[in-house]
Amino acid sequence: MIPIEGNQLIGFKESGKGTEFFQSANPATGAPLPYHFAKATADELNHACEKASEAFQQYRKATGATKAAFLEAIAVEIKSLGNQLIEICNLETALPKPRLEGERDRTVNQLLMFAGMLREGSWVGARIDTANPARTPLPKPDLRTMHLGLGPVAVFGASNFPLAFSVAGGDTAAAFAAGCPVIVKVHEAHPATSELVGKAIVRAAKATDMPDGIFSLLHGNGNVTGIQLVKNRHIKAVGFTGSFTAGKALSDAAAQRHEPIPVYAEMGSINPVFILPRAMQATSQKIAQGFAASVTLGTGQFCTNPGLLVYEENEPGRTFQKYLTIEFGNISGGPMLTANILRSYTNAITRHITQGQMEVLARGKDDPTQNCALPILFKTTGAVFAEHPALAEEVFGPTSMIVSAASRNEVLSIARNLSGHLTATVHGTDEDLADYRELLDILEQKVGRVVINGFPTGVEVSHAMVHGGPYPATTDGRSTSVGTASIFRFTRAVCYQNMPQGHLPAELQDNNPLGIWRLLNGEQTRESVK
Numbered sequence: 040m041i042p043i044e045g046n047q048l049i050g051f052k053e054s055g056k057g058t059e060f061f062q063s064a065n066p067a068t069g070a071p072l073p074y075h076f077a078k079a080t081a082d083e084l085n086h087a088c089e090k091a092s093e094a095f096q097q098y099r100k101a102t103g104a105t106k107a108a109f110l111e112a113i114a115v116e117i118k119s120l121g122n123q124l125i126e127i128c129n130l131e132t133a134l135p136k137p138r139l140e141g142e143r144d145r146t147v148n149q150l151l152m153f154a155g156m157l158r159e160g161s162w163v164g165a166r167i168d169t170a171n172p173a174r175t176p177l178p179k180p181d182l183r184t185m186h187l188g189l190g191p192v193a194v195f196g197a198s199n200f201p202l203a204f205s206v207a208g209g210d211t212a213a214a215f216a217a218g219c220p221v222i223v224k225v226h227e228a229h230p231a232t233s234e235l236v237g238k239a240i241v242r243a244a245k246a247t248d249m250p251d252g253i254f255s256l257l258h259g260n261g262n263v264t265g266i267q268l269v270k271n272r273h274i275k276a277v278g279f280t281g282s283f284t285a286g287k288a289l290s291d292a293a294a295q296r297h298e299p300i301p302v303y304a305e306m307g308s309i310n311p312v313f314i315l316p317r318a319m320q321a322t323s324q325k326i327a328q329g330f331a332a333s334v335t336l337g338t339g340q341f342c343t344n345p346g347l348l349v350y351e352e353n354e355p356g357r358t359f360q361k362y363l364t365i366e367f368g369n370i371s372g373g374p375m376l377t378a379n380i381l382r383s384y385t386n387a388i389t390r391h392i393t394q395g396q397m398e399v400l401a402r403g404k405d406d407p408t409q410n411c412a413l414p415i416l417f418k419t420t421g422a423v424f425a426e427h428p429a430l431a432e433e434v435f436g437p438t439s440m441i442v443s444a445a446s447r448n449e450v451l452s453i454a455r456n457l458s459g460h461l462t463a464t465v466h467g468t469d470e471d472l473a474d475y476r477e478l479l480d481i482l483e484q485k486v487g488r489v490v491i492n493g494f495p496t497g498v499e500v501s502h503a504m505v506h507g508g509p510y511p512a513t514t515d516g517r518s519t520s521v522g523t524a525s526i527f528r529f530t531r532a533v534c535y536q537n538m539p540q541g542h543l544p545a546e547l548q549d550n551n552p553l554g555i556w557r558l559l560n561g562e563q564t565r566e567s568v569k
């Protein structure tokens with residue numbers, strides 16, 4: 040193992056003024072790794088923010104093609120890190136190498152997807168209402184609108200996606216695509232991985248003539264460095280994935296600023312799954328297999344992990360329960376991402392067990408690896424679930440709770456009492472879905488994505504994806520953190536009234552030099568303004 044001594048990356052320079060240090064550890068063994076990092080000082084953080092603010096004045100005017108070239112260069116640099124990235128990331132997270140290779144591909148592909156969108160150009164949502172000076176009683180002005188970047192964005196790397204939701208992950212790609220510089224607060228669980236990717240971004244920025252300060256990377260504690268970053272006046276928006284406690288703390292800090300800023304925090308979700316009667320009768324074994332696999336995938340460390348399963352108690356339900364118990368009993372536990380995450384998991388499981396209102400339906404196989412989380416499946420009734428709101432809180436890890444409902448009405452009542460989540464899943468035949476149309480109506484008000492006859496884990500990175508949901512799943516349920524629509528978290532619409540042609544952005548000029556789709560006097564077209 041080659042030792043790493045890491046510093047802050049502030050624009051194109053490294054800075055090592057910090058006097059507090061930390062070291063990464065292997066979560067599978069608890070052993071320290073030879074990767075040491077200094078935590079950022081307040082001066083270093085301020086310097087990074089000032090540089091980002093200066094860089095924004097140049098980068099905000101970059102063309103779509105220029106920004107696309109930057110994102111494509113980052114993708115090339117990440118790929119060229121080769122096995123070293125996978126090896127180090129595996130040591131720091133205990134995530135299996137094939138999973139990390141897949142995550143690296145996803146990271147690269149999402150950068151390229153944003154690049155494609157930028158090259159096409161219509162994402163800016165150009166709208167043009169031409170003037171009518173002859174209108175009475177008042178002349179109509181010429182109005183032209185498009186989306187522009189907000190300014191420097193603070194991104195918090197997630198522990199459970201060390202590549203795809205971290206330094207060069209979805210938040211960073213969306214912010215760069217929007218025309219915003221990025222400052223990343225590294226997650227302490229994978230600092231060496233973060234450093235490698237951070238340096239790849241710096242190389243890509245230099246190679247494509249981006250302004251110094253377009254990217255910085257800082258190490259430090261969330262409640263110190265993280266809060267300072269969110270409070271810095273140059274920061275104009277925040278992207279975060281992690282716990283409710285941290286997301287809420289950052290959101291509150293942003294709201295208390297002299298100039299409050301948006302915080303897009305993706306926090307907890309139990310991703311309820313409902314099985315309707317005919318599907319339960321017809322496909323219960325298949326659903327049991329899929330459900331057990333979805334709950335325990337990646338040792339349950341996915342934000343879309345299904346933590347609640349609801350169905351009506353009857354004979355097919357009891358058969359399903361037998362299948363599920365067998366499936367679950369055959370699944371092994373695995374190491375968790377950090378000792379803290381394992382501690383939270385075991386505390387929550389102990390609370391559930393000692394609370395005494397739930398039956399332990401199945402336990403997975405133990406694994407001798409340190410930091411190992413044991414899969415565990417609970418069961419309770421609809422009545423108990425309704426009486427104990429705490430049972431509806433996320434337990435991050437390979438566990439889920441089955442709630443057997445006494446009737447269709449109880450199923451609907453459980454759905455109505457849910458708070459905001461990222462996803463809800465319904466297994467049903469066409470007839471089931473027609474009978475339970477009311478359930479679908481309830482669920483679309485509770486979540487960002489409704490899944491039919493599938494499982495919520497596995498979030499496609501695409502143009503139509505919504506990975507978000509009403510509070511408390513996120514701090515802003517109007518947005519997505521996955522897919523190209525996430526760009527709109529870091530933009531705002533600006534309207535130009537009677538602006539002379541020469542001063543308009545190319546996207547809004549009469550002759551449509553970029554050939555993009557625009558809403559011209561209420562109609563989508565690529566035509567020029569006549």
Ligand code: NAP
Binds near residue numbers: 199225262266280306
């Ligand atoms: P976390 O504790 O929320 O940490 C995420 C980031 O927030 C880290 O950079 C952390 O920095 C920072 N942070 C923590 N507390 C903060 C505070 N009070 N103020 C400001 N920043 C703060 O998440 P985690 O370490 O990844 O995992 C802990 C728990 O989060 C898990 O057990 C799970 O329940 C939940 N989680 C949920 C998801 C999801 O997608 N739903 C994903 C990951 C984790 P420091 O660590 O340096 O303080």
